[in-house]
Amino acid sequence: MEAWMAGNVWDSNGCDRNTKQGSYLLEQCLGSRAPAVMEKHWSSFITENDFAEMSKRGINVVRFPVGWWQISAQSQCEKDRLANVKSGKTKVAGSNIGSWLVMEAWMAGNVWDSNGCDRNTKQGSYLLEQCLGSRAPAVMEKHWSSFITENDFAEMSKRGLNVVRFPVGWWQIYDPQGGASKAKLNWHVTPTNYITGGLAYIDKAFEWGAKHGIGILLDMHAAPGSQNAFDNSSPTEYPPQHNWDKYDANRGQTVDSMELYAQRYGNHSALYGFCLLNEPNFMDIGKLQDYYTRAYAAIRKHSADTVIAISPLQNGESGVEDHWINFGKGMTRLALDMHYYSCFGGGPDQPNPDGAIGYINNDRKNQIATFASRNPGKKFLIGEWSSCNHFNNPSRNGEFAKAEFNVYDQASLGWTFWSWTAGSGELWSLKTNFERGWVPANISAQSQCEKDRLANVKSGKTKVAGSNIGSWVVMEAWMAGNVWDSNKCDRNTKQGSYLLEQCLGSRAPAVMEKHWSSFITENDFAEMSKHGINVVRFPVGWWQIYDPQGGASKAKLNWHVTPTNYITGGLAYIDKAFEWGAKHGIGILLDMHAAPGSQNAFDNSSPTEYPPQKNWDKYDANRGQTVDSMELYAQRYGNHSALYGFCFLNEPNGMDVGKMQDYYTRTYAAVRKHSADSVIIISALLSESGVEDHWINFGKGMTRLAMDLHYYSCFGGGPDQPNPDGAIGYINNDRKNQIATFASRNPGKKMLIGEWSSCNHFNNPSRNGDFAKAEFNVYNQASLGWTFWSWTAGSGELWSLKTNFERGWVPANVVYPC
Known part of the structure; x- marks a missing residue:
């Protein structure tokens, strides 16, 4: 496209001819409108009548400008x-x-x-x-x-x-x-x-x-x-x-x-x-x-x-x-x-x-x-x-x-x-x-294509190209703030699933059912499948698996943990995720996001008090209960065709590594009773890189063991800078080297970049797409793959993989569309 020749396409769609010149920048300006706008242009700008007229006038050759991308x-x-x-x-x-x-x-x-x-x-x-x-x-x-x-x-x-x-x-x-x-x-x-x-x-x-x-x-x-x-x-x-x-x-x-x-x-x-x-x-x-x-x-x-x-x-x-x-x-x-x-x-x-x-x-x-x-x-x-x-x-x-x-x-x-x-x-x-x-x-017929895609990622033939589906059953106010705001619950003092439910009181079952049934739907799985996503990392809590027993508060637990009075209903949507995953060729990676006692005192781990405290590592009962919950999840889904694997603990922070490793060892044994060949993923401490000696030496004899690292670029550190070139350079060099270092120093484990986003603090937002593309290309070098945080756009476009696709920021080579 050239604006001086087809300026109406720019003008009628609010795109500046100068700053959005050429095909790519025009398409980025058009966003989700691009397919319809361009189809209208292509079908009318040159037609068979033009060829007939050229023939009538004695023209015998047309020189046809094309782009490199149209052939793909x-x-x-x-x-x-x-x-x-x-x-x-x-x-x-x-x-x-x-x-x-x-x-x-x-x-x-x-x-x-x-x-x-x-x-x-x-x-x-x-x-x-x-x-x-x-x-x-x-x-x-x-x-x-x-x-x-x-x-x-x-x-x-x-x-x-x-x-x-x-x-x-x-x-x-x-x-x-x-x-x-x-x-x-x-x-x-x-x-x-x-x-x-x-x-x-x-x-x-x-x-x-x-x-x-x-x-x-x-x-x-x-x-x-x-x-x-x-x-x-x-x-x-x-x-x-x-x-x-x-x-x-x-x-x-x-x-x-x-x-x-x-x-x-x-x-x-x-x-x-x-x-x-x-x-x-x-x-x-x-x-x-x-x-x-x-x-x-x-x-x-x-x-x-x-x-x-x-x-x-x-x-x-x-x-x-x-x-x-x-x-x-x-x-x-x-x-x-x-x-x-x-x-x-x-x-x-x-x-x-x-x-x-x-x-x-x-x-x-x-x-x-x-x-x-x-x-x-x-x-x-x-x-x-x-x-x-x-x-x-x-x-x-x-x-x-x-x-x-x-x-x-x-x-x-x-x-x-x-x-x-x-x-x-x-x-x-x-x-x-x-x-x-x-x-x-x-x-x-797509079921065969999707079955192949799912089989390939489950077997390790292809890497994970995935998305988190955060704040669906483990709540985070910054992602689903309307649930707090419309029900007069303070986002800060009532953060996370438990405190939100306590604020809602008797309204909680109806409010949460409304959220669960609309926040992520089968249409989202269909859309992810269309874009070539092969795995979703699904944050869950320790308590949802007890729904068949009337909820954690009524279940006969082997450990004394408190509180247990979560509402029931969430497990039905975990079931739906497996159903939709099987239907659309997407594996489910179950992630223990919220363990009893909170493993990090973040809202994403469902703290049960304010100010939030981290108590998971302080009591054997908390760790024992987490093992039991993981085993029950493995018992329920271990043979499901859509199961990809289990993340044992999300973002553990500031705790004794020995207690973590003891939990990982016990949970590995419990899960393997019901799921012999699924991927098992452990996390280092948030402050660690996974190449510490205690992680290199951990897990000898465990099969299909991987490590989950989270690479964000807007919480401080090297990539969090206002200059886009500097941030992109950090991704292309430092992050790339970190991935390579892990591969060389910890070769016994695959590496999953389990959370990351396009979030940045640039002084030039027009470079957001360049930054996202750099991340996709570099993070795709992780040996197990990546899962973006998250799918939905409730927290802004830089946190939404769906929006990244709509903006054209996802390179074609990193996903597996049918």
Whole structure:
């Protein structure tokens, strides 16, 4: 970007042309608005019309300025996901992208309504274009450029989809010849006067699919003459007629179109396969199978190993008729595409949710099993379905959708939901189904990518790239001050979890439930997963593990510790964290942040008096109780798929090292009874660096033992200085040397930088991003990895990893996105 050429992008978004010049500084100014603003610019600043004009004027070359960063696109996870579905290693978990190029008024009615075209008499692509007349190119270009965008592919990728079934028409492939009306067709079909321009968006779909790890299943949705007289097949007359099977030319032209699509995309890295004909209806089976045979042969000239899907008749066939069982002998990677809707009559279309759900769980399940047993030579794709129903109790919609997802995932090839966008209502939008939480975690293709990411960090194949989730169940007023302020509790004299609960009194259960249920949610885990976070360090207290016994005050403790009267309820959210971690490929590192008696007298350790005192090391009971709590956590979560490990004690301060090491030894033995290979992390005293002799010599014979060090830059010391260059220099040199010294002097233990932030006291805040990037790059050299403090932005953007991502301060090489 150059401001003198495209100054409106700067001016209309409040970005100074001088101090924010160029692409990077502009994007930093735009922040979270950048993707939308830049997409708008990119899609309009240069268009195909400009290329046409240049060609008309005799221009034969364009010199195209690009940046080094644009080439970095697909992550390894996305490459693997696409490769796995293409090879058949994983099943299809996909979405249709209906009404993008083959128009359906019920899905994109605004195109009809805003242009004075009747949705009924002008249904489908052809009749709509005829109604639009000379306006058609501009109207359709506006629709094509906005109805589905790269952002949709990015979102589908984030959600774990691995294929899109893309409805196309027979005519778009002739755009390079000036359109079907100007092309030299081998067959006489009519009409041919479709507008051009759609093929460019098919090209974009392949480009975006390759970039985001999504395969393209090209679906012949609208064949010449209409194969079903539905609006989705672009009928050319009203009332609509299906004439595809009546004329050899229609079928011959469809073969030619399919071959041209195969010729254009047959070797494209994003190609998954071809659906030869969508929903053929009421026609001669012999003619349909003859077409399939010829189209198969034509495609195989250009695409030897892609999936090819055929459809039985829409009117009542199930794919287990003899003529479908016997068809296709010798054809490779042949699948059958069935459509299972629940709101067009039949067994599942009933007002009683229990009856409809029962139909899915029994009848549909049996239909899938029957196909598998009777037609084993073909894979089975449920190519269209939705959550649509006619229930008398809409609150059961989600339950119905989940039943469908779980049953339809049993189809041998997989499924593609109809459709992605919500123009036709939430029950028809896979995007909305995800947002409602109706898509079970086990059925998305991303689960494999996320499973791999989680497995890799758990095994030590990859390092930790993580975030703390502080002040969720162990409270800190500087991070969640609204809980104190809105309930008239003094942040200072009532600091930490215990004193806050005492201040709240009888209100505590309701106030804390409200906080727990909103401060961190599954959306945060999904967002962390999207950004490539593979571990969360989760601060917990010694008391939450006693919730099943009615709380610490009612439990039969082996040690006399006081006080014990914490409220219950927090353990349910620790359970949720493990559930969400497993779902989104994020390991849980349980951190004993608040031990009985307080190990540091900081608010983060839940002091029980004011002024706060540190008593953990003064009484054997405190240390013994901490061992017991850690063992109970290990007993509850030791075999959980999301467990990454345990931090035994956060930030111990000013105490006898011998007592600490005795606690670590006893806790290690207790945890290992229930978790044989998880990572175990110990902390030195806050004043130590981990290379003291007593730490070098500690832990002989302990497996997967690591040390947790905290590197802050705003609490005094070398990096805490007003000059950004000096602070950045300290990170790049001194911190780097400290990490290297630990690795050389204490090689028996891995090093985790368990807490750090972008916090600083600069005299030039515009350098905050430079400082953060230096930290990320240097701290990524720690042998075990890092966990930033913290995720949420309640304490300011410099303390929020989420905001660091939004600002573009997190280098791509330090995280593991799927």
